[in-house]
Amino acid sequence: MVLGYDPDPLFTPALREVTRGEAVPGCRAVALQSPSTGRPVTPNQNDRLHQALDMKFTYKFSNLLGTVYRLGDIIFSHDGNTVICPVGNKISVYDLRNNRAHTLPIEARYNYTTLALAPNGIILIAAEEDGEVHIINLNFRNVLYRKRFNRPIKSIKFSPDGKHFALTKENGEKDLYKPKAKNAADEGEDDIPLPEDEEKTTTKEPKEEDDPELPKVFYKRRFRVFMDTHMGKRKVSVTAAQYHKRINMLVVAFASGDFVMLDMKDKGAIVHSLNISNQTITSVAMNQSGDWMALGVSSLGQLVVWEWQSESFILKQQGHFNNMRVVLYSPDGQNLATGGEDGKVKLWSCQTSFCFVTFSEHTAAVTGLAFTQSGRAIITSSLDGTVRAFDLTRYRNFKTLTSTRPTQFSCVTVDCSGELVASGSQDSHDIYLWSLQTGRLLEVLAGHQGPVSSVQFSSQPGSTLMVSTGWDGTVKVWDAISNTTSKESIGLSSDGLCVCIRPDGKQIAVATMDGQITMFNPSTGQQEGNITGRNDLGAGRADADKITAKKNLQAKSFTSICYSSDGKCLLAGGQGKNVCIYSIDDELLIKKFEVTQNRSFDAMDDIINRRKMAENGINLSLIEERDNNNEKVAIKLPGTRQGDMSLRAFRPEVRVSCLTFSPTGRSWAASTTEGLLVYSLDNNWLFDPLDLDFSNTPSAIKQKLKEKDYSTVNVVVSNLTQLYVEGVLAYIAEAIESTRHIGLYSHWATALVTSHGNNLKTRSPQIMSVLNGLQKSIVLHHTNLSKV
Template sequence: MKFSYKFSNLLGSVYRKGNILFSPDGNSVISPVGNRVSIFDLKNNHSETLPIESNTNITCIALSPDGVTLILVNEEGDALLCSLLSRTVIHTYKFHRPINCIQFSPDGKKFAATRDNMVQVFHAPGKTKEFNPFVLYRTFYGAYDETVCIDWTTDSRAFCVGSKDMTTRVYGTEPYNNLIVNSIGGHNGAVVGAFFEKDSLNVYIASRSGHLSVWKCDTELDGLTPYTKPKMETDAKLVSDNEEESEKKEQEDVTKNPVKTEEQIKYRKLAKHSYKESLGEGARVSKLTSVAFQKETHILVSGFKDGSFYLHELPDFNLIHSLSISDQTISSVAFNKTGDWIALACSGLGQLLVWEWQSETYVLKQQGHFNNISCLSYSPDGQFIATGGEDGKVKLWNTSSGFCFVTFNEHLGGVTGVTFTQNGQVVLSSSLDGTVRAFDLNRYRNFRTFTSPRPAQFSCITVDNSGDIVCAGGMDTFEIFVWSMQTGRLIEVLAGHEGPVSSLSFSSNKALLASGSWDKTVKLWDVFESKGAKETIVLSSDVLAVRFRPDGNELAVSTLDSQISFWDPANVVQTHSIEGRHDLGYSRKEGDKITAKKSAAGKAFMTVCYSADGKCLLAAGQSKSVCIYSVPDQLLVKKFDISCNMSFDGMEEYLDRKKMTEWGSLSLVDQGEGDRNGHNISLPGVKKGDMSSRHWKPEVRVVGIQFSPTGRAWAAATTEGLMIYSLDSSMVFDPFDLDIEVTPNSTRKALAKGEYSTALILSFKLNEMKLKQEVLEHIPVSSVEVIVENLPDIYVDKLLVFLATQIENTTHIEFYLLWVNRILMIHGLKLKQRSQRIISCVRTLQKNVNRKYEDIGKICDHNKYSIDYILALSQCKRKHAPSSDGEGEVEGEGGDSDSVMEGVDELDSSDEDFMTNLMEKVT
């Protein structure tokens, strides 16, 4: 089994904080998610998380006008210059201060960033012949408080900057005679957004207090005259030997000692509008938090603290539309290129919406779990992932598109476990509210609710292979409850544990149930035969997780002492064990008073999972590390670090010297909060936010982990969200049985000679994806059966794996399915004998074939209904069309095909009267 797993996607969270952007074509939304960035393709219904990580959470992003360069800035002021073509980080730059806003100029030659009370303008990367991509052009001063927003004119000759000092300043990008800096005031609140009108210097300014002012400039955009030095200074410049020093001195002179050769541009206030007045009398308006302006359509969208947003037409400030999406603050809004779509982001709920305001419909509506994800489960075909959260919601995610397509919110407490039935049509979830619920994935409804005779909090859930028996473990009653899926009745209550039941697992080959508990025992139950425990395994520490191997012949048990022990369930004998204390890694939290090594003594693997072939085991817990073990060798094969985000607690092994004071760690020192000023301090032991002013730092951990049934991916429920790691087969060179004669040239020569079997085997020896595809698609259909019959068994497996992965993206569906059909018909019995080795490949094949079947089925149904409608419309028109003798043509449905096609051709020339009469007859 290969272990070249790489980060693939981040689900379960769509937005955290910062600003959102549309791509230049308007088809994609770029959203910061923690220390990563996700791109939601609205046209192709696909989401992707870039394989780029920042050290802390990202606060603002900027995209170049050509859509190639992306700049990310995190909480500490570190900027990452990224390429969207290669999906890599090109350069890093430290601002050393938090950045509130960063934006490219429309011509793409410069970008500006707000830092403290100034604005720094840089040359855009790739526009100058400099080794350093971040070349500072000029620094603009003048504000008395933090600068928060930037907007450029259409021709990039000037830009305006809004500040918290309630003023907006207009600067010239280059020195101008009639524009140095122009300060605009008139607001009684901090400026949220300032925007130029299209092809004009007129400015619209929106403040946090809910007012919008319109300022008109007495000068047109092309009326800005470039700065010219007086004659004496010009002569001095000619004498200067160094041209670069002269140019630098010129810029300093303009900034510090401007020479006013012309009258400066002036602004005049045309109007000042209030959001409260536009909504009418009695309307209540909250604080303005975000605003965006579409210059082409003159539409302004404003987001407020209470979750409402308004659309106004400028400059008259006419209200077009008003809507409320939630009761949480709208953190960021954005327009697409055409102005039809509006993106709205809410950090409190982790919500991202794209709203088409003309048709008043949602283009995208995604929301992650409000609190942390607590559990996950793959569907049997690997197409979907079900997640349960501490917010009481169960969400289903599509692994191919990355979108959540259904949310069940029937639970009233946190969800502790989710699982699919074997047919993949039902999702079961257990919760702390004392219920186990079954959800139908065809009708998307809760059709079964299982409860206990007396109230109990359920901590885990499992279902047998038939899908008829549902079991859930109690956290406070120490019992296991068994229900029937068909009747919904409680069948049995299994008692015997003396502590909370932490994990349950059903065996696949017999009706054997394993339960682990905090009472340091694992019990094996025969659910159908006896009421008591069949066997009891006594361990040295609390049991955290139990999991049967896919074939049911081995049981893995994770305990609180960081050990994973393996047992033979038939003979109840321990076969081997793994010591994982050092594999978890050392880390300490900010408030810890002990070293990281001592802190690791209390950490353990909270969740374990077998691979599809049962040879490998995934394990994770209270750490940022995920370990893959080889079970037969009892060795650590590979370890993954799920995050490098220092915004989480428990990421550092040693204390940061910058956070150390003479009184100890800064995190343990009372900062003066909780005094008479009314500030609150964080309560001891609080791990989650409580919607107050208390500050909390989430701890990095992995609460759930599972291999995909196809074996090509695994998912982890972490503090960041649902992280997907998959095999990147295109980047891995894994040759097989190579010698000096096996080359791409010899493979193509054999293919040209018609030696198809030889060429196919040579391509699989080289194991290059494009070469295999080239050889396979050049083989004639008539030769497929002969080649498959004479193919060695080892190459049959490799060919089946290749076909299973290629069906997902190929357009030659029938050709590839023909190969699959011949392999299964000819080598079916041999494949069945080695089913354990190829089970992941077969599941991948099933998943991709089912997905193609569904997609093509939808297209065929749509085309069938469209053709039926056109044919019915043409025949109806033929009936009512006037004949040559002036009478209506009366011909039934038995007309020939030529007349029907004539009717179809005539549809383009139909008039309104005919369509009106037709609609009347239809109704």
């Protein structure tokens, strides 16, 4: 409820987000009612919220990791150095020369299946599985035009001059379109508007009887190739093929995971063959020179670029072929570790977006991840009954920790010294404590009366504080060294699902099954705050649900929470499509992110589409469809979270399984059903000068440089005020990551830290994210240059 306004155009987005309503344009809220607590918001809280939204939480989607390829066409750029492929309802671009990848900030309503690139290499046409076609400008990374055909699009091709494109759809018609008024290659323009009148641009293919002067073309078969002869007399099914006109080669892929390369000049003689998988190859493409071929395996989420002449892999990437469960940033923020239900642990580079190591020692789902403080090892827990430690220098499993009796581990944590490892179990309801150096089981901490769902050590140096929560509805505070019994046992309103400790170790937050997040003081056990955020999760109504989306929301809860690097905010997500950022002091929802708009997933809408309802109002999704043998049933049983994934009509629901904040505070990642989504701050567009006056102009600075009127770095830094010091340090921490002038920026950073070290040390908790970012950039350059 809004009590008053005063003019302030900057607060309009914040007001709309907090009140979940329509804000009055150009007005600033004087007092609001918190949607999380129901209490009025004071003016001081309002000002803090306003400042936080203006600068701190402008996170935007930046990249998609963990999922390399889903289904659809794979195409090469015209220079042959870039692979473009669909990943769900997004499109990823893999730069093979620079070994980098990025995902376009474009999100479709359904999964992309068909791609085509214009001859100018700028215009990309992508078709969704429901028949909507998007024309995309790759330079500006936005959608120029949308056209719906209401039928699945099987193939799209551009004409050689790029003025037309042809597509095929279900009803057998072929349509030609002219997407631009002039050829972009002739005019030198990247973004040419499309014609508004569609009927004028649509032309039908002329028939022979309409034009008697049209020359007739006759084709005859030269030879026929039987694929069985090349596959050892095995009966195989062809699933993908592409012909390269310049080198007269045909690449044919099969459902067995094999592909062959045939020479069309020599009547289909086999030139090269290889098996890349035991699953079906769903797409194949060749670059312009014919040296590289890209192959995609949908069931495994695998993308391979193979150079057939040298018989070597140019790119070989594979994501988790099941859902990801956990994700965690490394202490320096350069890498991301993920664990999935397939039992694999993968490490992804935040710089290149590629997976550089995969550990497959676990035989069951990975349930927990923890980095040591030095970042040289990673500890994982699994349902296979083991906790494993992996060396990130030699990339090997150097310790395997087990319990006295077989049990399934649900979570894991490591203390700040890297000596103690703790893991909670599902069936024995105990917490096991090991020494990482010796691998010996030290203690078995008993006290929980239900499965332990989360456990975490404090990150403060020298602290042995550990907290845990479980399905018994309690939070227990432990001292892992001095006592084997819990120091505090705090009762909760419902079963505990996740617990985390604030970076300074003076507060803990617990997410419970009733959709609440409660903050406690670990020393006294007193409650310091409460957030009721169930309505922020954004749950929808599945096709087979008999209850409404509002009623379905009452059974949802947060399953993953984590503190920001400064400890002032809380990131929360769970059984819904939204990720929320809450202010801890004000107990307010600051911002809400919808992780996907993909309607290929179930439970994305609040109501059921009319097309899925019969005339008498019966939901068609609730009608069982049996096959000829009356064995398989398409509808899933009530209460089950997953359907039969072997069915073609299987539609998973969007879930956020784990969240993690970067130590630098400039990004956070979420492992979801869509993949590993990374959101980061993008302040390049923001103009925010400090103490600007009329004398500070570009022309005046250039004139001073011509006059050689400049001082040394040390003199300039020593005369800076504290406000400028933190601003310059934040700029250097961000700019040094991608600049070539490493020595210059390092000199400025050294001078800032040397001259203002005492003041920076007193404000270290407030600028910890800036210092972490500076350390991350310097360590990255040091690692690259040390090899040279």
